[in-house]
Amino acid sequence: MMLLMAENVTKTYHLGKARIEVLRDAQLEVAEGESVAIIGASGAGKSTLLHVLGGLDRPDDGSVMVTGNDVYGMSAAKRTRLRATDIGFVFQSYHLMPEMDLLENVVLPAMALPDWLHGAGRARTRARKLLAAVGLGDRARHLPMELSGGEQQRAALARALMNEPRLVLADEPTGNLDDATGNRILDLLLSLTRGERHALVMVTHNRRVAERCDRVLQLTEGGIHPLN
Numbered sequence: 001m002m003l004l005m006a007e008n009v010t011k012t013y014h015l016g017k018a019r020i021e022v023l024r025d026a027q028l029e030v031a032e033g034e035s036v037a038i039i040g041a042s043g044a045g046k047s048t049l050l051h052v053l054g055g056l057d058r059p060d061d062g063s064v065m066v067t068g069n070d071v072y073g074m075s076a077a078k079r080t081r082l083r084a085t086d087i088g089f090v091f092q093s094y095h096l097m098p099e100m101d102l103l104e105n106v107v108l109p110a111m112a113l114p115d116w117l118h119g120a121g122r123a124r125t126r127a128r129k130l131l132a133a134v135g136l137g138d139r140a141r142h143l144p145m146e147l148s149g150g151e152q153q154r155a156a157l158a159r160a161l162m163n164e165p166r167l168v169l170a171d172e173p174t175g176n177l178d179d180a181t182g183n184r185i186l187d188l189l190l191s192l193t194r195g196e197r198h199a200l201v202m203v204t205h206n207r208r209v210a211e212r213c214d215r216v217l218q219l220t221e222g223g224i225h226p227l228n
């Protein structure tokens with residue numbers, strides 16, 4: 001089954017009189033068990049594409065299907081629920097809650113789940129495991145501002161994995177990590193998303209990072225193309 005299907009996705013930004021056509025008829029299909037890397041120049045629209053795929057930014061035209069659900073054909077409330085249960089998003093600029101410590105940040109997505117109160121204890125246990133897995137086991141009680149960029153990036157990754165989402169969308173998830181840490185994080189990301197029912201779409205500048213995914217695609221002129 002296709003876990004993610006984006007068809008004819010078009011997105012234009014308007015800045016005063018200027019039109020910036022960022023995505024034009026972009027197409028993407030990602031199967032269960034697949035990992036896909038998307039590379040492209042700075043400003044090519046990679047972050048915009050991931051936001052559209054993740055239900056965060058409505059396209060002007062086209063459709064996005066995630067786990068069989070029409071992401072922009074449902075109410076905002078249903079879309080919020082779908083994002084909480086099925087989509088893990090690693091933001092390029094982390095977006096951690098500054099007043100919450102790392103443990104609270106990682107637990108946060110679980111609070112959006114319907115059975116949150118029953119699973120609160122289990123959620124905290126899982127959050128601690130995820131923090132340990134990204135090498136931040138001893139930083140659970142630190143605030144984001146007490147961490148380096150790379151550490152915040154790893155905390156953001158742990159948060160994205162909290163609800164065991166079937167689709168993980170990661171925007172330059174190794175962008176601020178040294179090679180060794182980046183490889184370890186990539187191992188984690190690939191191991192958690194290679195399961196039968198899961199998939200990963202990752203945006204990266206780094207060709208070596210990209211080549212660890214099953215497929216490498218390139219975003220140019222608003223469209224997604226196989227890399228030659």
Ligand SMILES: Nc1ncnc2c1ncn2[C@@H]1O[C@H](COP(=O)(O)OP(=O)(O)O)[C@@H](O)[C@H]1O
Pocket residue numbers: 013014015020022040041042043044045046047048049
């Ligand atoms: N909210 C916005 N309003 C206007 N222009 C935007 C907005 N977000 C992104 N852009 C523009 O769209 C283009 C693609 O941006 P982005 O998706 O962030 O690229 P990338 O992630 O590949 O560097 C850039 O030219 C950027 O300036």
Ligand SMILES: [Mg+2]
Pocket residue numbers: 046047048092171
């Ligand atoms: Mg970007």
